[in-house]
Amino acid sequence: MAPLDPQPQTIVLRAARLLDGNGAEPLADAALVLHGETITAVGPAHTVPIPLGARVIDYGDKSIMPGLVSNHAHVGLVDGVDVGARFYTRANILRQLRQYEAYGVTTVTSLGLNGPLFRALREEMHAGATPGADLFGVESGVGTPCGAPPASMVPVGDDQLFRPDTPEEARTAVRAMAARGTDLVKVWLDDFRGTVPVKMPPAVYRAAIDEAHALGLRVAAHIHDREDARAITRAGADILAHGVRDVPVDAELVQWLAEHRVWYIPTLSLDETTFVFAERPEWTLEPFVERALAPAVRARIDDPQWRERTLGEPRSAFARSSLAMNLRNVKTLFDAGIPIGFGSDSGVTPLRLSGASEHRELGLLVDAGLTPLQAITTATKNAAALLGLTDRGVLAVGKKADLVVLDGDPSRTIANTKAIVAVWHRGRLASGRVETFESLSE
Incomplete structure (x- = not known):
């Protein structure tokens, strides 16, 4: 021609x-x-x-x-085996965004725990002025005093998270996030397996959701249990940021999610990372994964004592159970036509590997019963649709x-x-x- x-x-x-x-x-x-x-x-x-x-x-x-589109990741929280507010720097975030990009994840949603630097970096990545994955996300997020997310697990700075006590404080937090141009609002609802003493009160999360909707923003909710998923979506949450992992989803919840077009991001690999690197199956030894490991992380997982201790911890058994239920529930919801998003919660702990974890998430979606093509569509077309992006x-x-x-x-x-x-x-x-x-x- x-x-x-x-x-x-x-x-x-x-x-x-x-x-x-x-x-x-x-x-x-x-x-x-x-x-x-x-x-x-x-x-x-x-x-x-x-x-x-x-x-x-x-x-x-x-x-x-x-290119893959992640609906649930984090940036600037981890450096090697350490987690903390001091790592929320331009250099660290750009390094992570370049790693996502090299692993074929060309769009990343940092779903909360972001500091003031986030807004400028997001605009820079939107403009394509700097190498790395394009960046969207929740500007900070709405947690609970003495509750989720646990400060011991994610020790972020005061400028990376709101912890309102009252409904009015929740509304004020959402207005502040909106003024800074957040793409979404996130609330942390559950009690992290009973490791924090309180859950977010319904009056607080309802106020946050109402205020977000009044300002034209959608709300993603961090949950673990079915009843929390039911409660937060009945309060108007638009996105479940994790899968239901305690019991099977029931017909009532499935119908509610379908009728209200609630998005469901299973984050299957989240629980698996609790124990899988201690088991060291063959896929964790592949160069594809090894390249994503910081030297300190590699040293940790190569330590036989760390592996033995990790596998003996109660949280590993709990994570196995949660993963099995998550796999079951995502297939039930997929078959029911619930819109499924894509993400691994990578970047929030040292073993949730930026970029590599997204490919493990694809594999787990297939393990759950999706075909490879269905998993790829979830991580590309559907994940872009969750973000309202029609250009990718x-x-x-x-x-x-x-x-x-x-x-x-x-x-x-x-x-x-x-x-x-x-x-x-x-x-x-x-x-x-x-x-x-x-x-x-x-």
Whole structure:
């Protein structure tokens, strides 16, 4: 087919298969045309016009899929094996965002515990001025005095979390977050397995939700138990930020979530990280995971005494039970048509690994009973929809050129999402390599 008129900064990617994020079977022998940050054409290679002077990159037998979108992660909380407010720095956050991007997670939602630096960094990442995943999130969040989130687990600064005592203080907190341009509001409801003495009172979380809705903001709720999920969604919460992990979801809750289009982010890998690195199954030894480990973290999990102690702790047994229930419940809700979001709660503890944990989450979704294509659609198209983003999540004309090149077919084997050859973000090669390329002049 004859080339079109010249288009500067135009790139054509070719590959053996393309997964567009919509859930369809891969398109064979595909071509994708990128102009600047945007996809301008996609289809079978023999039907896609090649613009004059375009740089053509042939990835041969590789696969192309959309960049992953995380609905639940955190930034600036962890450095090595340590957690604390002192790590909420520009350098640490940008390092983590670059790691997400290198692992094919091109959009990240930092769901709370963010300080004043968040707003400026978010705008910087939106502008594409700095390498790393695009950044959205909850500006700080609404917790409970002497309650969740536990200060012993997440010792954040006073400027990273509100802990209102009264409904009016909750409304004031939400108004402050709105004034600073938060994307969402988050409330922490549960008692972290009884390790904190109190839960957020209903009057407080109802006030926070009402105020958020009055200001046009949606609310995500941190929960663990079914009854908390029922209570907070009946109060108007729009997103369950974790899966129900104590008992099976019942028909009444399923119907309520369906009728009110409540989003459900299972964060399956959250509980698994409590014990799995002490078990050291084969996948934790893969270079893909090893590269995400800070040296101090690697030293910890290589310590036989740490592994023995971890596996003997009651919280490990509790986490196993929670994971099993979470796997069961997400399949029930998926089959019922509840909108499922994507995230691993990575970045909040040392073993929830930025980028790598998102790929483990894909694997756990498949373990729960989703097909690889359904899991990928959850982590791309659906995750973008949860954020209200219509410019990414699928590979289609007019969308952002955020994509991952893989060795192998992830629609057949979900582990192939880890075989990353290259990541393209906003139409630019962010990490990895190209195969062959040539400039066409006619």
